[in-house]
Amino acid sequence: MRLFKSSEYAIRSLVYMAVSGIEVCSVKTLSDALDIPYKFLGRLMSRLGAAGIVTSQQGKLGGYSITRPLHEVHLADIIDVVEGLESYDRCILGFETCDDKNPCPLHDQWSGHKDGIREMIDNVTLADLARSDCKRI
Amino acid sequence: MRLFKSSEYAIRSLVYMAVSGIEVCSVKTLSDALDIPYKFLGRLMSRLGAAGIVTSQQGKLGGYSITRPLHEVHLADIIDVVEGLESYDRCILGFETCDDKNPCPLHDQWSGHKDGIREMIDNVTLADLARSDCKRI
DNA sequence: CTATAATACCACCCGGAGGTAGCATATGCG
DNA sequence: CGCATATGCTACCTCCGGGTGGTATTATAG
Ligand code: SF4
Ligand code: SF4
Numbered sequence: 564m565r566l567f568k569s570s571e572y573a574i575r576s577l578v579y580m581a582v583s584g585i586e587v588c589s590v591k592t593l594s595d596a597l598d599i600p601y602k603f604l605g606r607l608m609s610r611l612g613a614a615g616i617v618t619s620q621q622g623k624l625g626g627y628s629i630t631r632p633l634h635e636v637h638l639a640d641i642i643d644v645v646e647g648l649e650s651y652d653r654c655i656l657g658f659e660t661c662d663d664k665n666p667c668p669l670h671d672q673w674s675g676h677k678d679g680i681r682e683m684i685d686n687v688t689l690a691d692l693a694r695s696d697c698k699r700i
Numbered sequence: 701m702r703l704f705k706s707s708e709y710a711i712r713s714l715v716y717m718a719v720s721g722i723e724v725c726s727v728k729t730l731s732d733a734l735d736i737p738y739k740f741l742g743r744l745m746s747r748l749g750a751a752g753i754v755t756s757q758q759g760k761l762g763g764y765s766i767t768r769p770l771h772e773v774h775l776a777d778i779i780d781v782v783e784g785l786e787s788y789d790r791c792i793l794g795f796e797t798c799d800d801k802n803p804c805p806l807h808d809q810w811s812g813h814k815d816g817i818r819e820m821i822d823n824v825t826l827a828d829l830a831r832s833d834c835k836r837i
Numbered sequence: 838c839t840a841t842a843a844t845a846c847c848a849c850c851c852g853g854a855g856g857t858a859g860c861a862t863a864t865g866c867g
Numbered sequence: 868c869g870c871a872t873a874t875g876c877t878a879c880c881t882c883c884g885g886g887t888g889g890t891a892t893t894a895t896a897g
């Protein structure tokens with residue numbers, strides 16, 4: 564019932580970049596501000612760059628910047644890059660094939676929550692998170 | 701967003717014992733019927749026995765039986781024994797200390813789902829699952 | 838040219854989940 | 868009794884997420 568640490572790091576980093584207003588943000592800055600291991604975050608941001616979520620700029624004063632407008636970056640986009648969306652499509656008892664006619668014993672109680680969570684990560688964007696003006700990132 | 705394999709195994713085994721009507725069910729029977737590794741399930745059932753969920757009987761014709769009435773065995777009881785409930789109390793971004801006055805950026809969108817899931821595993825019992833009369837276990 | 842910062846490798850380490858093998862122990866039944 | 872069945876327990880294995888360290892390359896601002 565939790566995101567991978569990598570997904571947490573990715574979301575927190577992107578929210579920080581969004582609310583801090585820093586256009587080009589170095590990994591060092593993010594690592595210090597959010598207390599995330601530098602090398603680990605470096606690899607993670609590189610992957611986000613390869614996926615097109617962020618754009619990298621090398622050299623002095625270089626760093627990462629968010630490619631698209633904030634309201635176009637959905638949570639599902641980030642999670643998909645970092646850990647994949649399999650666990651959000653698959654279900655609580657882990658059956659591979661799953662049809663409503665032959666459900667698992669938990670279907671009635673679970674499928675509502677599953678759909679709600681999936682809808683949440685599909686719809687919530689970085690703009691929503693940045694708007695929530697909480698100090699804790 | 702998924703149970704541990706061990707929790708899946710435990711829930712499926714208990715549901716099988718509930719719907720099959722077998723009073724004393726051997727690990728071999730469960731392992732064959734549900735396609736769960738024999739030795740692995742043996743250890744798991746042993747843990748459920750130590751926790752009081754099931755009662756064991758050794759020797760020929762031995763096996764496990766569910767200790768309490770079905771409507772008194774909640775999903776949360778099983779999950780607590782197998783994988784613990786930490787991930788259902790903690791939250792999506794993994795912050796240790798968490799108060800409503802200083803929430804994380806996802807609080808508004810997430811806490812509803814979290815509470816709903818927690819309520820589900822607290823309230824749903826084996827009796828509910830056995831009643832759902834689905835063939836797939 | 839120099840300092841800074843990303844990029845690309847590498848080789849490890851740790852802990853936990855999932856799974857396997859072997860042996861000891863208890864017990865019903867012929 | 869003696870054997871087959873079934874639990875109980877310890878040790879070991881693999882895989883993966885998370886994390887550290889190093890080294891070298893490329894790009895860029897000043
Ligand atoms: S809860 Fe429903 S959708 Fe999920 S695995 Fe079970 S039957 Fe399929
Ligand atoms: S979503 Fe709410 S309850 Fe969960 S960690 Fe964030 S602030 Fe805490």
